[in-house]
Amino acid sequence: MNRQEQDVLATETEGVRTITLNRPDSLNAINVSLLSQLVRALHEAQDARAVVLTGTGRAFCTGEDLKQTLAPQSGKPDELRRSFELLQEVTRAITRLKAPVVAAVHGYAVGGGAEIALAADLVVLQKGTRIRFPEVPIGHAHTGGITLRLPQIVGLMRAKELLLRGRWIESTEAVALGLAIEETADASARAHELAAELAGQPPRSLAAAKHAIETATFPMQEANLRMEVDAATYCFASIEADAAFEDFKLRGNVAGARS
Known part of the structure; x- marks a missing residue:
């Protein structure tokens, strides 16, 4: 099997399905097209024996593409809510797959990108990877189930610290916290x-x-x-959320990306 799409690639070798986020020029930032294709690729992986989730280019996924927004057609709350639900369907699809999912994370895993990775059964980090949940500092809200999953992974108080402060987490600390099972020189090779x-x-x-x-x-x-x-629908209607989009357009860096 070798099926390619614009924003998500799906290949299979000896029962291992590899699903690859494929927007390298945008550091695999999340837009509506990527979400739709990712959900479809996960649903089509029902017969796989195992799944590897990875990304092309310099990053696993830097969260929402703030240059496009998740409501590109109308900008209205209903369209935005449908995109939030698509992101949540990624979490459902990963956690409900019968096959184990191994996330190979490199570069950056920010906001929704980190949430996608942490829905996997096993996470492998490439050395130098940086993780961040920036939603609170920029006036947004978490939308991929991380407010439930993270406290179970790292403990209640540490989860609050990471989500409320939105600071960077280096790969070595991430492994120590239990966000990944190991740090390696080649996350993709180890995940496979x-x-x-x-x-x-x-x-x-x-x-x-x-x-x-x-x-x-x-x-x-x-x-x-x-x-x-x-919560996300409510927060996205705030002045702070609008300011975050404008600030990102001016700066154009991964520090502003979110889910």
């Missing part, structure tokens, strides 16, 4: 190695273990996702 190992495990056992862990750890995922959409 792990995925090949998992693809050789009994698929029913893998699916049963994954489902049991997700259900036990995140039983309130649907309620949390609905709450996040409401």
Whole structure:
């Protein structure tokens, strides 16, 4: 299988499906097209034995493309809300896949990009990777289920610190916090190695273990996702959110990207 699309690439080798974010000129920033194609690629991975999630170019994903916005056609709340729901469908699709998902993260994982990565079952970081949740400082809101997932991953107080401050997290600290299982010189190669190992495990056992862990750890995922959409819709109507878009257009750097 070798299927390519403009913003997402999907290939498969020996049961390992590789799904690649493919907007390298924008550091794989999230727009509506990428979200739609990513959701479709994940839904089409139901028969895979394992999935690797990665990105082309210099970054895994730098969050929302603030040059385009997630409501490019009308700019209205209803269109924005549909995009938020698409982002949340990425979280649902990853966590509901029977196959294990390994995220190979390099460069930057910012905002929604970090949320996509942390929905995976295993995360491998390339040395030098930087992670950030910048939503609060720029007047936005988290929309990919991270307000539920992060406290379980790093603990309540540390999750609050990371989400409220929106500071950068270097790869070594990220591994120490439990945001990834390891730091490596080549995240893609290591992720594919792990995925090949998992693809050789009994698929029913893998699916049963994954489902049991997700259900036990995140039983309130649907309620949390609905709450996040409401919060994001509310926050995006603020003066601070508008200012963040204008500031990003002037600066044009990854520090302003978000989910």
